[in-house]
Amino acid sequence: MVHVRLDMSNPDxxxxxxxxxxxxxxxxxxxxxxxxxxxxxxxxxxxYAIDARVLTLAEGIEVARQFKIV
Structure with a gap:
């Protein structure tokens, strides 16, 4: 998994x-x-097939939300 920042104002x-x-x-x-x-x-x-890395990230965010960790 890669984390990048994009300039979304750039049309490209x-x-x-x-x-x-x-x-x-x-x-x-x-x-x-x-x-x-x-x-x-x-x-x-x-x-649809969901990449396990994406689903694991989503599950972690959901657990944190449910337990009010973030």
Whole structure:
């Protein structure tokens, strides 16, 4: 997992497009961190595969929210 900061006022950064390998399907979208877990669960229910690293991050944020850690 990589953490980067982007200048979203730069037009080149406003519509990211993945460079896909053959037979690869990746959809890019943004969601607020506070709804990341719910969004992951919704997408999973729709049949999308969620990268384990993203889901683990989302679960950690959700647990912290439930226990009022953050």
């Amino acid at each position: 950064n406003q519509n990211p497009r993945p460079e896909l390998d053959e037979n690869e399907f990746i959809e890019c979208f943004s969601t607020p961190l506070k709804t990341l877990y719910a969004e992951c669960k919704k997408l999973e229910a729709e049949g």
